[in-house]
Amino acid sequence: MADPIKTQGTSNQTKTAIWNDPTFRSIAFQVLAILVIGWFFYFIFDNTLTNRAKSGVTTGFAFLNSTSGFGILMTLIDYDETHTYFDTFIVGLLNTLLVSVMGIILATILGFAMGIARLSQNWLIAKIATVYVETLRNIPLLLQIFFWYSLLRTLPGPKQSYVPWDNVFLNARGLYFPSPIPESGFGLVTTAFVIAIVVSFYIIRWAHKRQDETGQPFPSILTALGLVIGLPSLAFVAAGMPLSFDYPVLKTFNYQGGMRIIPELMALWWALSLYTAAFIAEIVRAGILAVSHGQTEAARALGVRNGPTLRLVIIPQAMRVIIPPLTSQYLNLTKNSSLATAIGYPDLVGVFMGTTLNQSGQAVEIVGMTMAVYLVMSLTISAFINWFNAKMSLVER
Amino acid sequence: MVRYVPLTAKERFTALQSGEIDMLSRNTTWTLTRDTSLGLSFAGVNYYDGQGFLVQKNLGVKSALELDGASVCIQAGTTTELNLADYFRLHGMKYSAVVFDTSDQTREGFESARCDILTSDQSQLYAIRSKMADPSSAVVMPEVISKEPLGPVVRQGDDAWFNIVKWTLYALVNAEEMGVTAANAKDMSMGKNPGIKRLLGTEGDAGMKLGLSADWALNAITQVGNYGEMFERNVGPNTPLAISRGLNALWNKGGLQYAPPVR
Numbered sequence: 336m337a338d339p340i341k342t343q344g345t346s347n348q349t350k351t352a353i354w355n356d357p358t359f360r361s362i363a364f365q366v367l368a369i370l371v372i373g374w375f376f377y378f379i380f381d382n383t384l385t386n387r388a389k390s391g392v393t394t395g396f397a398f399l400n401s402t403s404g405f406g407i408l409m410t411l412i413d414y415d416e417t418h419t420y421f422d423t424f425i426v427g428l429l430n431t432l433l434v435s436v437m438g439i440i441l442a443t444i445l446g447f448a449m450g451i452a453r454l455s456q457n458w459l460i461a462k463i464a465t466v467y468v469e470t471l472r473n474i475p476l477l478l479q480i481f482f483w484y485s486l487l488r489t490l491p492g493p494k495q496s497y498v499p500w501d502n503v504f505l506n507a508r509g510l511y512f513p514s515p516i517p518e519s520g521f522g523l524v525t526t527a528f529v530i531a532i533v534v535s536f537y538i539i540r541w542a543h544k545r546q547d548e549t550g551q552p553f554p555s556i557l558t559a560l561g562l563v564i565g566l567p568s569l570a571f572v573a574a575g576m577p578l579s580f581d582y583p584v585l586k587t588f589n590y591q592g593g594m595r596i597i598p599e600l601m602a603l604w605w606a607l608s609l610y611t612a613a614f615i616a617e618i619v620r621a622g623i624l625a626v627s628h629g630q631t632e633a634a635r636a637l638g639v640r641n642g643p644t645l646r647l648v649i650i651p652q653a654m655r656v657i658i659p660p661l662t663s664q665y666l667n668l669t670k671n672s673s674l675a676t677a678i679g680y681p682d683l684v685g686v687f688m689g690t691t692l693n694q695s696g697q698a699v700e701i702v703g704m705t706m707a708v709y710l711v712m713s714l715t716i717s718a719f720i721n722w723f724n725a726k727m728s729l730v731e732r
Numbered sequence: 733m734v735r736y737v738p739l740t741a742k743e744r745f746t747a748l749q750s751g752e753i754d755m756l757s758r759n760t761t762w763t764l765t766r767d768t769s770l771g772l773s774f775a776g777v778n779y780y781d782g783q784g785f786l787v788q789k790n791l792g793v794k795s796a797l798e799l800d801g802a803s804v805c806i807q808a809g810t811t812t813e814l815n816l817a818d819y820f821r822l823h824g825m826k827y828s829a830v831v832f833d834t835s836d837q838t839r840e841g842f843e844s845a846r847c848d849i850l851t852s853d854q855s856q857l858y859a860i861r862s863k864m865a866d867p868s869s870a871v872v873m874p875e876v877i878s879k880e881p882l883g884p885v886v887r888q889g890d891d892a893w894f895n896i897v898k899w900t901l902y903a904l905v906n907a908e909e910m911g912v913t914a915a916n917a918k919d920m921s922m923g924k925n926p927g928i929k930r931l932l933g934t935e936g937d938a939g940m941k942l943g944l945s946a947d948w949a950l951n952a953i954t955q956v957g958n959y960g961e962m963f964e965r966n967v968g969p970n971t972p973l974a975i976s977r978g979l980n981a982l983w984n985k986g987g988l989q990y991a992p993p994v995r
Contacts, residue, residue, distance in 0.1 A: 343814070392749065404817055404821075405813040408828055416817035491843075507846050508845075587791075587798070588803065588848045589803060679831050689831070694814065696766070696769055696770040698745075
């Protein structure tokens, strides 16, 4: 049967002039828009290059191979002032990644705890969580960073350090603790650790399969935990404890040796985590409330206890609501880590877009590279969460 | 009309390159790299400075060579960072640099025991110390580890403006040498000394060659005084900074300030 409206449409099309044709119009306008935008960006690019050449500013990325000549407070790779500007880029990037990853982990744990706590039947716990969320998400992040940093700065100097534990020192320069040095034979422990992880992985899979088939639960998590901790410990004792420690020792000015967490990292990490956790808490609460109460009642009716109800019924359904907004919180945290420069944590913006830019003067190249890095980082996190979201989403049969 | 734009060390060159400001006049060190690769020109030196160290008195450090392993507070984006690295490398010492955005933050870091020493140009160190809660708790070390010639900077490509900035600076230094001050400049321009008359525009056409009016230098001197007067007013012994002339005395008084003649 012919659709009367459709037939009318086609007959109309033959009559109208091409500039009145909606399809042609929409394509034409889009092409025009692309051309204008393309020309605009080309103009900016060309204008920058011409003007820089005219005013005698060096352009290009050759500066990345020059010696940097300055020291950096905290480096995850081997670095000193004889390394190149490109190394300062890597140092800054790794420091940014470090604080972002640490922040995401802590914010997630704290956020989930606070989100669930806000829904607690216990009046006190619920109110504490409410106060936490309402306070922290309503104070600007930069102020929170300054707050934690100034708090850490009230710690005493190195000579009056707090000693909370043997060979652990806390002072205004950071937290110092012994660093482990593996000796010969430590490879055995590492091997045992890897084996334990692989075996646990298969045990968990087998347990899942068995439960699906027979309904018999198996304490797979506990078993795995025991394996991962127990097996390397056994190997450690068997190999004759092949581990020594490098202890921090007070020299003229500072503690030398051992490991150290600088106060800038601690302040930034706490501020970022606590701030973002407040938002995550709200997302988690919203996610849990989005699961209808009937689900809980149904689980109760089947005799499922409170813990498993939350773990097996509520959370899996809530996750579908939680994950998409969680992504933007992770992205926010990563981007907010650039506030590090306010307290002198050597992140990408502080080191590369700060000192390196100043010493080399290559503003356009360096700002461009830095923006590209944040873009790539954000897109990667986004892609990963999208993949995870697809995995968690409702499987329709 | 002069419009003053406050800038941090990090923003200063970009602001000048992009034309947001026409002259950069702050504690900017004249270096080869900055003169050649940034599209900028240094118009001269109005303050000969050098990098030094501010140390907590209770550490009992007598010389900068005893600073191995110290934590150092620095302001980001300055030549100071490079000099510090060079100095410690040269003497085989280690340091850890804590880099802040502004000078005030470096002072706070230093006061709160985050660092043992604070490094900057010596002129700056006196300014920082005067702002401390307890200025007597810190000492400026005698060592000067670098040459920091500070001066006004302009953008390349406008030679007439470059000349004006350069010769205004020289005119102020020449004025001090000739004894011309804000108070007596008017009278001196009517005096007998041909050199002074050339400077102040009652003889010759120096102003015209710069594209300015004949009394260009007279205007500058009556408004701000000669170099020496400016120094005394802003940083000299009777100001909170209490800096002595030192290297910045005139060449005939044992310093380095020497201006080419206006002729």
